[in-house]
Amino acid sequence: MSYDKELAAAKKAATLAASLCQAFLFLSFSTFSLMGICSFMHLGCYKGSILETYMISYIYAWFLDMKVQKELLKSDVHSKSDKSPVTVADYGSQALVSFVLERELPTESFSLVAEEDSGDLRKDDAQETLQRITALVNDTLASDGSYTVSSLTTEDVLRAIDSGKSEDGSSGRHWVLDPIDGTKGFVRGDQYAIALALLDDGKVVLGILACPNLPLASIGSGNQHSSHNEVGCLFFAKVGSGTYMQPLDGSSPVKVHVSAIQNPEEASFFESFEAAHSQHDLSSTIAKKLGVKAPPVRIDSQAKYGALSRGDGVIYLRFPHKGYREKIWDHAAGSIVVTEAGGVVSDAGGKPLDFSKGKYLDVDTGIIVTNKKLMPSLLKAVKESVEEKASSL
Numbered sequence: 001m002s003y004d005k006e007l008a009a010a011k012k013a014a015t016l017a018a019s020l021c022q023a024f025l026f027l028s029f030s031t032f033s034l035m036g037i038c039s040f041m042h043l044g045c046y047k048g049s050i051l052e053t054y055m056i057s058y059i060y061a062w063f064l065d066m067k068v069q070k071e072l073l074k075s076d077v078h079s080k081s082d083k084s085p086v087t088v089a090d091y092g093s094q095a096l097v098s099f100v101l102e103r104e105l106p107t108e109s110f111s112l113v114a115e116e117d118s119g120d121l122r123k124d125d126a127q128e129t130l131q132r133i134t135a136l137v138n139d140t141l142a143s144d145g146s147y148t149v150s151s152l153t154t155e156d157v158l159r160a161i162d163s164g165k166s167e168d169g170s171s172g173r174h175w176v177l178d179p180i181d182g183t184k185g186f187v188r189g190d191q192y193a194i195a196l197a198l199l200d201d202g203k204v205v206l207g208i209l210a211c212p213n214l215p216l217a218s219i220g221s222g223n224q225h226s227s228h229n230e231v232g233c234l235f236f237a238k239v240g241s242g243t244y245m246q247p248l249d250g251s252s253p254v255k256v257h258v259s260a261i262q263n264p265e266e267a268s269f270f271e272s273f274e275a276a277h278s279q280h281d282l283s284s285t286i287a288k289k290l291g292v293k294a295p296p297v298r299i300d301s302q303a304k305y306g307a308l309s310r311g312d313g314v315i316y317l318r319f320p321h322k323g324y325r326e327k328i329w330d331h332a333a334g335s336i337v338v339t340e341a342g343g344v345v346s347d348a349g350g351k352p353l354d355f356s357k358g359k360y361l362d363v364d365t366g367i368i369v370t371n372k373k374l375m376p377s378l379l380k381a382v383k384e385s386v387e388e389k390a391s392s393l
């Protein structure tokens with residue numbers, strides 16, 4: 001099975017969803033830039049030269065942006081029943097991916113295991129939010145121009161969000177989608193990813209990670225905020241065909257490989273930015289035991305898998321706090337991106353991840369990722385550190 005058609009459709013869907021997410025952030029930003037300029041001129045500061053006024057207004061607007069962008073986003077950020085955030089862009093991204101996959105693959109039956117659903121959007125007080133989502137989806141489709149559709153209605157968008165809704169991944173084909181992975185990073189203006197994978201009989205056969213804020217250059221030395229770097233990466237992997245990365249603007253892909261570093265003293269490791277998502281103290285004990293010297297590189301989302309697949313770092317450690325159950329959409333795309341680049345992904349006991357059991361991933365303690373050479377010593381350090389932590393409680 002080649003999965004070529006599916007890969008092309010998935011790349012298109014994830015790329016369009018990435019444009020939607022960036023447009024959402026840009027609109028938030030520019031609305032307030034305009035407000036900043038208008039209020040500055042209103043203060044009577046337009047008497048100097050046009051250029052001077054423009055420059056000062058721009059700086060003023062920039063400061064205003066920094067302060068109010070979070071406020072604006074707050075009105076577009078809602079809290080789900082598990083208290084995690086969801087934004088207008090999360091829903092828009094899911095609707096768009098579902099729409100594009102169905103359009104591009106009309107002859108295939110469509111089954112989608114995805115993070116969001118339309119439940120909250122069907123409530124009376126969500127109508128304004130639903131309209132904003134619909135406008136965002138329509139604007140993205142219109143600026144892409146590939147589909148000759150009249151504007152989608154709010155009902156079309158609700159239907160697209162729930163289209164193919166499924167929880168069963170054990171047999172047949174199922175798309176697995178996290179429309180925005182790392183919503184907290186997205187809202188903060190940091191890393192996030194659109195993560196899309198295809199399961200065939202419970203195995204991940206292709207995966208895409210669109211990482212709009214990830215620099216094209218390595219972030220290995222912790223320079224993920226460098227303003228000199230161009231950003232926007234698309235990672236894609238197909239079973240048996242390796243992993244590739246290309247700029248999100250569509251330039252040519254290059255094949256990527258995990259780092260070959262075998263000496264932990266030269267290795268760096270990734271972990272969650274959010275301490276609530278992973279036990280940083282446990283990662284730090286493991287790293288010390290292994291002999292890792294570099295401090296952790298903390299970034300949000302499956303961008304960690306992408307960065308690891310191209311050798312920016314050597315290890316990814318993820319140990320959710322007690323009671324949290326991992327979901328398949330948080331690891332399906334990332335895991336094939338890393339394994340096709342030559343890496344290994346397992347739970348803390350060394351077992352491969354099993355994506356065939358529905359929406360949850362049942363893992364022993366946590367998830368660890370590295371290259372084949374380092375995995376045995378990493379597993380040993382993990383085992384000892386987990387036991388030490390358990391006996392100290």
Ligand SMILES: Nc1ncnc2c1ncn2[C@@H]1O[C@H](COP(=O)(O)O)[C@@H](O)[C@H]1OP(=O)(O)O
Pocket residue numbers: 084085115178180181182183184185271272273274276277278299300301302320321324330
């Ligand atoms: N309490 C939690 N523990 C671990 N992961 C969580 C928790 N809450 C949400 N997540 C999910 O973890 C992932 C982010 O992990 P990271 O810390 O690596 O950025 C996201 O998929 C996020 O969901 P979401 O997709 O809604 O952002």
Ligand SMILES: [Mg+2]
Pocket residue numbers: 084085086115183
């Ligand atoms: Mg979420």
Ligand SMILES: [Mg+2]
Pocket residue numbers: 178180181182329330
């Ligand atoms: Mg997620």
Ligand SMILES: [Mg+2]
Pocket residue numbers: 090115178179180181182183
């Ligand atoms: Mg998400």
